[in-house]
Amino acid sequence: MSYAVHSLFYTLQGEGARSGRPAVFLRFAGCNLWSGREADRATAVCTFCDTDFVGTGGPGGGRFADAPELAAAVAAWWPGGGEPYVVCTGGEPALQLDAALVAALHARGFEVAVETNGTLPLPAGVDWICVSPKAGTELAITAGDELKLIYPQPGAEPQRFTHLAFRRFYLQPLDDNQRGAHTRAVLDYCRGHPQWWLSVQIHKDLGIP
Numbered sequence: 036m037s038y039a040v041h042s043l044f045y046t047l048q049g050e051g052a053r054s055g056r057p058a059v060f061l062r063f064a065g066c067n068l069w070s071g072r073e074a075d076r077a078t079a080v081c082t083f084c085d086t087d088f089v090g091t092g093g094p095g096g097g098r099f100a101d102a103p104e105l106a107a108a109v110a111a112w113w114p115g116g117g118e119p120y121v122v123c124t125g126g127e128p129a130l131q132l133d134a135a136l137v138a139a140l141h142a143r144g145f146e147v148a149v150e151t152n153g154t155l156p157l158p159a160g161v162d163w164i165c166v167s168p169k170a171g172t173e174l175a176i177t178a179g180d181e182l183k184l185i186y187p188q189p190g191a192e193p194q195r196f197t198h199l200a201f202r203r204f205y206l207q208p209l210d211d212n213q214r215g216a217h218t219r220a221v222l223d224y225c226r227g228h229p230q231w232w233l234s235v236q237i238h239k240d241l242g243i244p
């Protein structure tokens with residue numbers, strides 16, 4: 036199948052357990068919880084998104100005819116050496132990521148990570164699963180490597196998720212015009228509930244993508 040990619044870029048993972056790790060980001064176009072149009076934001080299921088994932092016109096974006104072609108484009112961003120790592124995100128990557136693409140990325144030597152809202156099934160073989168639940172949705176993915184909950188989210192309180200089979204649980208402060216206050220609230224919550232660890236979005240303070 037073909038893939039609609041908003042953008043492809045090389046940066047450091049800025050969030051969660053693998054924060055600081057060099058990675059190629061594969062940002063798929065489209066999401067099942069928001070159209071991506073500002074006019075629809077208030078009525079979307081997910082209303083706080085910090086990302087442009089509309090269309091295929093971002094840096095490195097485009098339509099890729101098949102999995103080997105997209106994997107080659109991902110590999111072209113890797114500088115050589117280290118442990119090649121690709122983070123599949125979006126938009127919602129589970130709308131497009133399939134077994135053929137996971138296999139093609141593995142064939143290029145990449146470890147494959149995914150950032151997902153967890154509402155859709157994933158293909159087998161993904162090496163690192165990060166689920167970020169959204170209030171008002173039902174999780175299809177209830178196990179993985181990290182659960183990264185944006186906080187605060189009325190209707191998605193942390194205690195709703197602690198029974199799930201994730202290796203780590205993170206709270207990431209909601210980035211809106213109150214990010215400082217949300218960060219202090221996360222600090223307080225993690226101190227009182229040490230199952231939860233803080234995830235700060237380091238790329239935003241570093242001024243990198």
Ligand SMILES: C[S@@+](CC[C@H](N)C(=O)[O-])C[C@H]1O[C@@H](n2cnc3c(N)ncnc32)[C@H](O)[C@@H]1O
Pocket residue numbers: 066083084085086124125126127128150151152153166167183185207208209210211
């Ligand atoms: C843009 S989403 C794309 C992947 C997938 N759709 C998801 O929601 O997990 C990537 C990550 O950014 C987080 N995120 C989105 N908007 C945010 C915001 N305003 N503040 C903090 N994190 C945010 C999401 O929760 C998710 O963990």
Ligand SMILES: Nc1nc2[nH]cc(C(=O)O)c2c(=O)[nH]1
Pocket residue numbers: 046047048049050086124125150238243244
């Ligand atoms: N540096 C950096 N790290 C990230 N981790 C998850 C991101 C995402 O948007 O999925 C993201 C992103 O957009 N940039």
Ligand code: SF4
Pocket residue numbers: 066067068069081082083084085086088125126127152169
């Ligand atoms: S689910 Fe992810 S990509 Fe979709 S609108 Fe929410 S944060 Fe953005």
Ligand SMILES: [Mg+2]
Pocket residue numbers: 085086
């Ligand atoms: Mg981001």
